[in-house]
Amino acid sequence: xxxxxxxxxRGERMRPLTDHTPKPLLVAGGKPLIVxxxxxxxxxxxxxxxxxxAHLGSLIEQTLGDGSQWGLQIQxxxxxxxxxxxxxxxxxxxxxxxxxxxxVVNGDVYCDINFSRFLKLTAPRRKHSWGxxxxxxxMVENPAHHAGGxxxxxxxxxIYANGEQTLTYAGIGVFSPSFFAxxxxxxxxxxxxxxxxxxxxxxxxxxxxxxxWVDVGTPQRLAELDQELKPA
Numbered sequence: 001x002x003x004x005x006x007x008x009x010r011g012e013r014m015r016p017l018t019d020h021t022p023k024p025l026l027v028a029g030g031k032p033l034i035v036x037x038x039x040x041x042x043x044x045x046x047x048x049x050x051x052x053x054a055h056l057g058s059l060i061e062q063t064l065g066d067g068s069q070w071g072l073q074i075q076x077x078x079x080x081x082x083x084x085x086x087x088x089x090x091x092x093x094x095x096x097x098x099x100x101x102x103x104v105v106n107g108d109v110y111c112d113i114n115f116s117r118f119l120k121l122t123a124p125r126r127k128h129s130w131g132x133x134x135x136x137x138x139m140v141e142n143p144a145h146h147a148g149g150x151x152x153x154x155x156x157x158x159i160y161a162n163g164e165q166t167l168t169y170a171g172i173g174v175f176s177p178s179f180f181a182x183x184x185x186x187x188x189x190x191x192x193x194x195x196x197x198x199x200x201x202x203x204x205x206x207x208x209x210x211x212x213w214v215d216v217g218t219p220q221r222l223a224e225l226d227q228e229l230k231p232a
Contacts, residue, residue, distance in 0.1 A: 001119050002097055003046050004090060005037060006171070007107035008054040008083040013217050022056040024107035025063055026222055029229025032063065033216060034107045042070045044115035046103070049074045050096045054083035086191040090175070091183035099177060106171030110214040110225055113138065118174050134179040134198055137206040139167035140213045151199075151206070158199055158206040167206075169195075170213055 011023030018026070024034035034051075041049060049072050053060045057078055067074030077093035084092055090104065103118050105111075121136065137158060142149040149166025151158050179198070183189055198204035216222050 001046065001100065001103060001174075002048040002050060003041050003103040003105060003115070004093060004097060005034060005049060005051045005105050005107045006086060006089060007034060007060055008052045008057070008079050008089055009108065010055045010083070011108070014219060014222070017219055017222070018055070020056070022053065022060055023216075025059060026216070028110065028216065028222060028225045030231070033110060034060075034064070036110060037105055037107065038064070038067070038070045038072060040113075041105075041115050042072055045119055046115060047071070047073055050077055050093050051075075051107070052077040052079055052083075052089045052093055054079040054081060082188075084186070084188050087180060087183055087189040087194050088187045090191075091180040091187065091189070092185050094177055094180060094185075097177060101174050101176045104171075104173050104175055108216050109171045110212070110216055110229075111170065111172060111209070112212040113172065113209055121174055133205050134176045134201075134203040135195070135205075136174045137195075137204065138170040138172040138209050139206050140170045140209050142166060142168045143215060145215070145217070151195075153206055153208060156205045156207065157202070158195075158204040160199060167208060170209060171215070172209075173206075 007024040009023055011018035014023055025032045049067060051074060061076055064074055075096050077096060079089055146168050149161055150169045152162045152166050179194060195204060214221060214225050216225060
């Protein structure tokens with residue numbers, strides 16, 4: 001399985017930190033946010049990584065290189081200024097991602113999840129359980145800044161928020177290439193319309209993750225995470 005890291009956002013809420021540093025390269029606990037992902041992906045057994053970029057993308061390529069220092073093979077999917085949003089960015093990278101389901105991880109979140117479980121999710125012996133599923137989302141307890149959440153879970157099935165127990169999409173999921181079949185390359189498109197269509201079609205599953213997860217969306221949350229991750 002390949003992994004795709006979303007790293008093309010401008011990071012407006014992180015300014016002025018992101019004026020000269022792309023958001024995934026902001027440092028927490030002594031290393032860039034995206035490096036935490038790369039280390040965990042490598043430890044989990046992933047080898048092929050695709051990273052999209054737009055804002056200051058050359059700095060991302062210069063910093064990470066070909067990925068060999070982590071035992072990875074990194075390819076890049078450059079996007080035009082302003083980027084293509086999540087669905088548009090993934091659709092543009094499909095030629096690099098291949099024909100099998102792939103893992104998607106937001107480059108601006110911190111999460112201590114064990115990525116190896118996603119290799120097992122679509123392993124040959126589990127193909128029958130993947131079935132009609134086109135996407136599988138990781139959900140977390142709603143953070144204070146997003147108290148309303150995004151969706152609810154009915155068993156493994158993702159459903160619209162029911163007003164009782166909602167969860168927040170963690171920016172981590174497994175997607176089939178066919179999930180993006182209707183998105184023309186170069187189109188600017190958010191992910192939510194595709195998720196809504198999958199809910200309606202019953203092809204979207206999910207799971208709740210109870211470990212450490214941080215949406216590093218503001219300088220304050222970055223500073224708090226930095227203090228948390230610094231060696232004692």
